[in-house]
Amino acid sequence: MTERNTDNPDIIDLLPRLEDADAGVRRIALIELADLEDLDALPWLTDALLVDAADEVRAEAARLLEAWEEPEVVQALCAALADTAEPVRLAAAQSLSELKSLEAGQLILPWATHADVFVRASALRALRELRLEDAAGPALLALSDQDAGVRREAVGILGWLKHQPAVPALAALAATEPDTEVRRAAIGALGLARDVSVLPALVAALADTAWQVREEAATTLGKVGHVQAGPALVQALADDYWQVRLRAARALGRLRHVEALDALGELLGHGIANLRKEAALALGELGQARAMPVLQAAEADSDPEVRKAVRIALTQLRGTV
Template sequence: MTERHTDHPDILDLLPRLGDDDAGVRRIALIELADLEEPEGLPWLTDALLVDASAEVRAEAARLLEAWEEPEVVQALCAALADAAEPVRLAAAQSLSELKSQEAGLLILPWAEHAEAFVRASALRALRELRLEEAAQPARLALDDIDAAVRREAVGILGWLKHEPALPDLAQLAGSEPDTDVRRAAIGALGLAQDGRVLPALVAALQDPAWQVREEAATTLGKVGQAEAGPALVQALDDSYWQVRLRAARALGRLRYRQALAALAELLGHGIANLRKEAALALGELGDAQALAPLCAAEADSDPEVRKAVRIALAQLQGAA
């Protein structure tokens, strides 16, 4: 470990234990050092992260550094992504994902091109919520990465940035990507467009082999807000998975697609309460007086949450009238 000097009395008291031969003693000393919340103690924490012989101590150091945004801390955490021990890598990745400053993001950015896939994916994950415009180009390049986890994190960045130039790439991923999680992420990211450009990809995704992707497609179609998606969403009300049917009902309500009234009314008799509840709420959003009769018939539903949804829907319709 690099020789360090300090005049801070509390840190001086900890130094013997920070250098103890027992890894358990060193780990507890690191926790006490972090509890001081003194920037002067950071060099000992970063040293422990990078060079301590014990993986347990290195992992603890990575966890303890999550609240710090200093450049030396960010660099140390990035370097720890390539640690030989998985617990250390995972702890470093988690701490990096907690960072909030774009200055930290600029330091993380080069690690998105690291030779190791875990490092690339973790760097992109850390960059996602920072909304760093400089991350858009490496994220677009990472859409072709050989590792699915890297591609998934790249999609996340483009979605958070609402990076419209990437829409054609995301639409292509939605239909051709072999990994289910990446396809689902791409479908969700297409919601950044509030126009019809993404409708073909989203409507096609309602036929995806994975129900999770179909569910995401129905959800995203509701967000995009294009009435042209109505017929496909009505068909999705017959999906073999109730989760997809629920999201399709919710989307049809958001779109106020009145042609779905009969299909939604039929769902009021479904055996799954959550689906009856969502159908009732969607009927209320349609704003069509013809929904009054089926909703009134559902006022005696056996589930209290469904009855509540029916009351809300009836109030919406009566208010509109």
């Protein structure tokens, strides 16, 4: 147990209940203790997290500690990731993910290579939000972790950091990773690169077996913003899933890929209103006056959001002629 010293009368009044034989009494006392927002309360909170006999009390302590950034709190939450009770582990992981200081990140870093899968994944998840440059090394190593959840969190870190040295590894992961969500995350993270080196991986992903990956590939190609992606995105406008078509239409609008005009015009007759809306907006971004007739024909669309998108597109086009 950590050393406990306080002259706060409110804390002193709570001590008998904090040591009560009934776990429910101890849990409520912890809540009242945390409400005091006094640093002197931390030893009782961290000890409750680490040594209390009741799972419910340890889990409550983990939840209550989410607002604290002190080193002893971070260390206690990291240790609780390996607790025997799942509710405690989950609460500790959630509280760690709420931390905002880079100093906290330095304390979390060693746990990213822990032997336990849950601990590794939770530590990486917490590090992602902090955008700590030192986390890039452990994240790169974790790309080859045996657990898909760990790999997914590692990809998230590298994407948030925009870690350029990770681009080749992410491109390889996008092509060979067996887990759909990890492939999707890797494709999204490739958006950190603004050069043509990522185009082969992204274009290949437009033919992925999972529509979610194809959708992500279309989105990322729009963000990367290279006109060479235009032909592949035009093909994606015929994807079996409308979600992929929608993202491809959006990307083509951003790229102002004129060759997509006819294919986008055909989408104005699609049964999904969201897709018609996106196609209309993309046609406006192309800046081609010859798109006006097909847009004018869609001014009476049954969906008000589509009609609004058509008006926006026509206004854009009238400004170009």
